[in-house]
Amino acid sequence: MTKNRQLLAATLVAATLASMPATGFADSVKIGFVTTLTTPASVIGEDMQNAVNLAVEHLGGKMAGKDIEIIFEDDGFKPEIGKQKTDKLVKKDDVDFVAGFIWSHVLLASSKTVLDSGKFLISSNAGPSHLAGAGCHANFFSTSWQNDQTPMAMGEVLNTQGVKSLYVMAPNYAAGKNMVAGVERTFKGEIVGKDLTKWGKDKQLDFSAELAKAKASGADGLFIFYPGSAGGAFIKQYQQAGLRDSLPLYSVFTVDSLSLPKFQAANIEGVLGSSSTMFWAPDLDNAANHKFVSDFKAKHGRYPSFYAAQSYDTIMLINSALQATGGNLEDQDALRAAMEKANYDSVRGRYSYGNNHLPVQNFYLRKVVADADGNWTTSIVSTIYENHQDTYASECAL
Amino acid sequence: MFSRFKFITARVYLGFTLLLFMVPIVTSVTGQDFYLDLLTRVLILAIAALSLNLMVGFSGMISLGHAAFIGIGAYCVGIPAYYDIHNGFVHLGLAMVCSAVFALITGAICLRTRGLYFIMITLAFAQMLYFTFVSLDEYGADDGLVIYKRSEFAGLLNIENATTLYYTVLAVLLIFFVLLHRLVQARYGRVIIGSKHNEQRMQALGYNTYKYKLVCYVISGTMAGVAGFFLGNFTNYISPEMMDWTHSSELLFMIVIGGTGGVFSPIIGAAVFLLLEEFLSGITIFWHLIFGLILIAMVLFGKGGVHGLLLRWDEKVTNGAGQ
Amino acid sequence: MDWHLLISQMLNGLQLGLLLFLLAAGLTLILGIMDFINLSHGSFYMIGAFFCASLMAITESLIFSIVFAVIGVFAVGALVERFIVRRLYKNDHLDHVLVTFGLILVFDTLAHMIWGSAGRVIPLSDALNGQIEFGGFVIPAYRLLIIVAGLTVAVGLYFLVTRSRLGMLIRAGASNRSMVSALGVNIDRLYLVIFAIGAALAGFAGMLIAPITEASIGMGNEIIIVAFVVVIVGGLGSIKGAFYSAILIGFIDTLGRSYLDDLLKLFISNQSAETAAPALSAMMIYLLMAVVLAFKPQGLFPPGGLNK
Incomplete structure (x- = not known):
């Protein structure tokens, strides 16, 4: 009977699937x-x-x-x-x-x-x-x-450095909005402009329009959050737009050990000396x-x-x-x-x-420097927060 | 209903259906829940592929925006659930109505075009919907929404249970198959197929092919909306990414692998596509290379897909018997 | 109104438009003449960027790298046409979409295997990394270079299409395909050359943008959809149409990104304007395409008598 044969085949196929990789031992x-x-x-x-x-x-x-x-x-x-x-x-x-x-x-x-x-x-x-x-x-x-903590630390840095007006840029997704909310929570000056750029699969990598706006805004500083490859693209365009002296850069999760070697290879000196906050640095x-x-x-x-x-x-x-x-x-x-x-x-x-x-945990202010071998890295400048707890902990029922 | 098929094709499809009925039994005996999940996904995407094939296979309209309907269906679960409305009848009803309305509006515009223009305009509408949901902050925007509780059917059906969900999807898939099979057999289907091959001739015969195609587009979109309803429930998570055009082209692949000529074949296509994906992605992170090459080879050399292969086999057997 | 800002945004729009044109030029010829849908056209954009970055690492000369990378992409395009695309001209659009989607997977994975995941930078000299000032007006030097290079290629393409024998065949092919074969031209070779030129143009666009964004896996997969919109809006097979609609879409996209939120703030709350603006500006080009298709299904500049 064909039908029986098919049932048999079905069982066999299923059994093979089931017996596939049941790896791992109790120890x-x-x-x-x-x-x-x-x-x-x-x-x-x-x-x-x-x-x-x-x-x-x-x-x-x-x-x-x-x-x-x-x-x-x-x-x-x-x-x-x-x-x-x-x-x-x-x-x-x-x-x-x-x-x-x-x-x-x-x-x-x-x-x-x-x-x-x-x-x-x-x-x-x-x-x-x-x-x-x-x-x-x-x-x-x-x-x-928690997403908000690092930009909150950055807000404090901006306050102590006397930044009065800030231009903010981040990708338009949840973490991006959290970062913006974080810096807005602690920064006491005025936010003169804000751009949330397209993110996701079709993310925006050309920031020429936004950088032109930031420059025209006359802000004292530029706060950004661009993780991954978008960060590299952003910093390069920041350098090419010649904003290093007029619009200092304050970033979170953008300038890291993945992007710095590439900046160095591409001669993007605009990133040297820029500030970022983080819970850790390679020289901690x-x-x-x-x-x-x-x-x-x-x-x-x-x-x-x-x-x-x-x-x-x-x-x-x-x-x-x-x-x-x-x-x-x-x-x-x-x-x-x-x-x-x-x-x-x-x-x-x-x-x-x-x-x-x-x-x-603690949060630190870091600056981009060249290490003893000439490689670009981030180095701790000062401690911004000691034993900082995120603001959402109070909503947690545990 | 298999009478129209010749022997082998009918038997393989029937055997495959029986196999699908066996899956939960085998997985529960062996304790391999993961494979039940995998096959539930196969069935859900099979519904979407089945619906797309009504357009592609039977009326010759190639859409690169079909995933939009899946997204609509899924959001019709996610958004009410966000407001603590868990009634499955409401979700399903919304999914069908919303996808039908979207199909009616976009279809009315899209169907004025043909060929490449049709492909691009369906893509355009899907992209617009994608960006709309990306901008809806309240519903998670890019990050999507987690659905903490699946749709509830007033105690009639508990789709939190994986086996129940599986059989529910399977039942809906088979019902849709029967409906489409009848539709294609009916006069309506003959007009649609006729206008694929020679639209002017059908118009000369007095048929308003535009209306026929629009009905076809709406039926197809609504069925995909139901697939989306199940996908949202199944993954417990929705995001605009579900509407991405790459998912639409994946559905097209399923159809072509199964063979565009048959009503049942997209189901096989979905199974082959997803099982291949699962198998290859377990081997290497560079699996897309092998996958891409296999897909290209299937289009270049696999004439008529699985369905075509079976029909040729049938022909050989019948011819052999006739001699 | 800040005029400096507006002018620099216009230049940005022009730059984006020219990049889109380089991508769309090949796409529109391949569509108009061979009736072939190439979703993987964006892969040539990526391959161009990676070729250029690799050559740059060896030679440290931008001009040299670009010249040889363009030749390299031309060769890749020719190979793809000869061994895959040529088999598909007789098939329907569905097969085109699927095979070229498969090609995207193949090219992206190959790029990952060859160049790694990190992406490749193309370093620029200090002069190109700097700014140019005229009339109290500062623009990045490299942006200006993109605009000049893009316009040069556009003009070159115009002369190629209007003044050369190849161009005559291309124009003939775009408006009447069967006529070209009746002229006794070697169709196989003509198609191969057109496809490879299209690939090289896309690759050149990738090389131009890579010093700004870096060469990365799948970098062409997003912009190619926009390039398709350009082609549809401009009219299939029309180089002139592709040029105008690319510039138009470049402007819409750039100006939308910079002014839409301010515009929306006049009507809705700041909060919702800030989130709606990016989505809406991303949507505008598709809206434009839908409107064009609804009223002028052949595009704004269909090829034919008018397309000198």
């Missing part, structure tokens, strides 16, 4: 890491991947005696793909922790799957206000920051950071970015939890309690966790 800890490994944004994802691998190497491939198994997944810079890959990590690979996430929208789209399944979710970069505030969750942790003085930065540099020939620093910390945080429970992955409450202590040597120095499981 390993599985970590799923979702980041962007294709599209131009993959330059960030690769940096994170390198940092995770370095962390695993530093741990000797083991956490509390268990083998570390990391499964990297590519979100393709799309929330829908990110969610599909997260589903796969949770349902097929049955990982113990899901970490990574560069982009707020990918994290938001994926968070439900992870948290509903009762697994731990650790953000290595994205810090949307929803997950910090009303949508906080016992199993969600972050090794980065502590033993964990020295080890991380020097080993990363030895391996990859350049400074790690803050994305890398956060990803490195993600693995170290998980390790600290496993050390505390003696490698027990079943006891979720013990794991959670251990992570809440943040009892490990972070590359940013010791920090604590707020009720919403976001770091309460």
Whole structure:
């Protein structure tokens, strides 16, 4: 009978699908890491991947005696793909922790799957206000920051430097708007102009029209947020427009170790001396950071970015939890309690966790300088905030 | 209803349908929820591909804006859910009405053009809708919306349950298939197919082909809206990215892989496309290279897609029997 | 009204328009003459930028890099025509869309494999990185170079199309395809040359923009959709139409981005104007295309008798 044969075939196909890769052993800890490994944004994802691998190497491939198994997944810079890959990590690979996430929208789209399944979710970069505030969750942790904090620190910098009028530019998406809201919250002067530019797949990379407006506005300073390759494009055009002397640049998450070597190669001196704020810098003085930065540099020939620093910390945080429970992955409450202590040597120095499981940490003012070897990097100038907690923590019911 | 098909084609399609019915049983026995999800996605996109094929395969209208309807359907779940309205009948009704209205308005304009111009104007409308949703801050703009609760059908259906959702989608897909099959067989279908090959002749016969095509466009758009309703529920997340033109071209690929000639074939096309994507993306991050080459080869050498292949096989068998 | 601002925005619009023209020129010929839809035309834009960046790293001469990169893209275009596109002229538009979409995937991944994910910069000399001043009016030097280069190529293309034998065949092909084959011309070779010239022009556009944005994976995939709008608005197969509509769309896009929010603020609240303006300015060109198609389906400057 043909029908029977087809049924048999159906069962066979399904059985093969089912028996495919049920890898992993009881004595390993599985970590799923979702980041962007294709599209131009993959330059960030690769940096994170390198940092995770370095962390695993530093741990000797083991956490509390268990083998570390990391499964990297590519979100393709799309929330829908990110969610599909997260589903796969949770349902097929049955990982113990899901970490990574560069982009707020990918994290938001994926968070439900992870948290509903009762697994731990650790953000290595994205810090949307929803997950910090009303949508906080016992199993969600972050090794980065909430979006508003860094621009709030920048607002304070502007105040102390006597900037009276500011022109603001950012991409038109949630993180971009958070950055603008952050700087507006603390900056006491006047915002004389604001441009939210097209973002997403079809993002705007030619800022000539906006730069012409900024120049015409006569502002004392220019605040920008352009992560990834858009930042490179922006800085180049800023230099070409000759605004370095008339319109000083204050940026967040734009000038980093990924873009600086390229600026140097392209002779974009306009970026030297520009100010940015951040929770970390490659020259932050502590033993964990020295080890991380020097080993990363030895391996990859350049400074790690803050994305890398956060990803490195993600693995170290998980390790600290496993050390505390003696490698027990079943006891979720013990794991959670251990992570809440943040009892490990972070590359940013010791920090604590707020009720919403976001770091309460310092923020620094950094300037772009040339290091002893002549390579451009960011260097800490002063501390702006000490043990700063994000404003959304009060909305979190935890 | 398979009587029109010759033996092998009918048997393969019937076998494939039975296989689809078996999926949740197998995945629940083996505990592989992930594959149930994957196949649910296949079925949802199969609905969209099926609807697009009514335009592309039967009336020769190539649209690069079909994903817009999926987006509309999905937002008809997401926006009410944002206001704590979880009634599935409301969601589904809205999805159908909104996509039908959008199809009617844009179709009335698009159908004045043909060929390349039709492709570009459908693309233009989809892009406009995309940018509209990108600007809607209240509904997450670029970042989209998370749907925390799936549509509720007053206790009749609980689509939070993966198996229930799967069978619901499968049932809708089969109902749509039967409807389209009848439609194509009916006089209406013959006018549509006739005007694909020779529009002037149909007009000379006294048919208002514009009206026929518009009805076709609206039916197609509404069905895609229903696919969007399911996609929003299934992924628990919506964003303007769902309307991107690349998704429209993916639907076109599904149709061509399945074969534009059959009513059922887009379902096979969707399955082949998505399973191939899943398989290849697990191998290397450079999988798009292999995927692209396979897609190009399928268009260049796979004449008539799976459907064409089966028909040729049938022909061979019948001819062989006749000798 | 700030006149300095307006004038610099006009120059920006002109620059964008010229880049769009370089992309659309090839696209409109390929569409008008071969009736072929090439979604992967933007890949040549990307390939041009990467070729130029790689050559620049070796030779450190911008002119030299551009010349050889243009030749390189011409060759890639010729290969794509010879081995893939040529098989498809007889197929319907659906096959064109799908195969060229597949080509985008292939080219983007190859670029990722060859050049890595980080993108490549094209460094400029200090003079080109600087500004030029006339009449108290400051503009970036490199922007001016783009405008001059774009206009030069446009004029060159005009003479090629109106004054040369190849141009005569191109014009004939755009308005009446069967006539060209009746003239006993080697159609295969004509198509190959047109396709490769189109690719080279797109590649040249990519090289011009790369020192500003950098060469990156998939950089042409977005702008190509706009280039299609240019072609449709200008009229298929019309170089003149492509030129005017490219400039028009360049202006609409740039001026929309700079003035639309101020304009909207007259009618709606500041907050909503700030978020609606970017979306609306992105939408305007599609709106323009829909309006043109509704009233002048053949585009604003259809080829034919008028297209001298």
